[in-house]
Amino acid sequence: RELLMEDTSGHGLTIVVGQNDRERVVLLEKMTMIFGRSLFVFLVMLILAGAGWAQDTVDPNWTGQISAGWTSARGNSSTDSLSLSASAEKRREKDRISLGADYANGRQKVESTGKKETSEDWWRALGKYDYFFSPKWFGFVNGRYESDKVAELDYRALAGAGLGHQFIENKRTNFSIEAGLAHQWESFDNATPDNEQVTGQASYKVTHQLRDTIKLFHDLSYFPSMEQFSDYYLTTSGEVRAHFTENMFSSFK
8 A cells, every 4th residue: 555645725734545545644734733823822812911910010120232233344355244133121020021133234245246245134023921920930922033135034933832940030140941832934035935834942041240341141042843853943142241331332242
């Protein structure tokens, strides 16, 4: 007997056993899409509910940073690059809201040809809401959206939820880990087909005040496909920030 796989509905994967014995065994993609959409509705409801739970807590001020960098080099080739980054956080007794955005653009002119080439042109935005069930354990919902013209990525969007543990949280050091599920949408500007799938997600984030004027940042996020773990999306970043004054700093990121 021959095992064939075909998509007969446009929404799911049908496994057919034999050419004449056409029995549906699973509709994997359809189930994945239904689960992902249900998860998205759950995320919205949880965010709204979490906002209501936090209304009776202390409402401190937002904290955040904005940074910009510009590099220009001239020689055998002319290179210009621009980077922008912004982040904000609001921590209350029972919850935490985190927002962030990054943008980078680079262009290079080859003197022998006189042509300008774009070496990078991408941006991303992300948001996250944590609700603390106890001083150490929290549930979270998160989302991110990004685009990369050089990679011909029209957009990649992720929305997810999960559970996290805050190991350390004080003025000197913060360290937390998280795990959960996410739904991912991808669209490309080339022949690569659009993609929609459920993924896992695991991440950690650590900050440490090395000295009074120097602070270290590092984070990593991992989104493996639930269908094939060798297919994954991973991001990581690190930063060293040196403060000149209370409101001004330089950074290497």
